Amino acid sequence: QAQTGVWDVRASFLPAIYFEGVGMAGGISVLLPPQPADDAIAGRVIGGLDGLIITGGRDVDPAAYGAQRHPATDEPVSDSQARDV
Structure with missing residues (x-):
């Protein structure tokens, strides 16, 4: 859930330091929000990229x-781990 301006909705966001760093390295950032996708679709999307940064979390x-x-690692969350890995 994210709230900004008039919005109070489910959201996907990324700290600017990630896409700024990609831009400084000469790349173009593409945000892939968490969503269900079969392996074929995910493969086509990822196959069109030159690199991949998985920001993830401690899960x-x-x-x-x-x-x-x-010791500081949280218990894994299996749904997001399958998507992230």
Whole structure:
């Protein structure tokens, strides 16, 4: 949920530092909001990109990428982890 101006709606947003950094590196940012998508659609979208930054959060289990869990890591949320990974 995000509230700004006259809006008080469900929203996807990203801190400006991410897309500013991509722009400074010569890229163009594309925000892919969390949404259900089958593998074929996701593959076509990602296949059209030169790079991918997954901002995520502390909800991705470090075991998914072969790392040890840090004591401050939250319990993974399986729906978002499947989408993020």
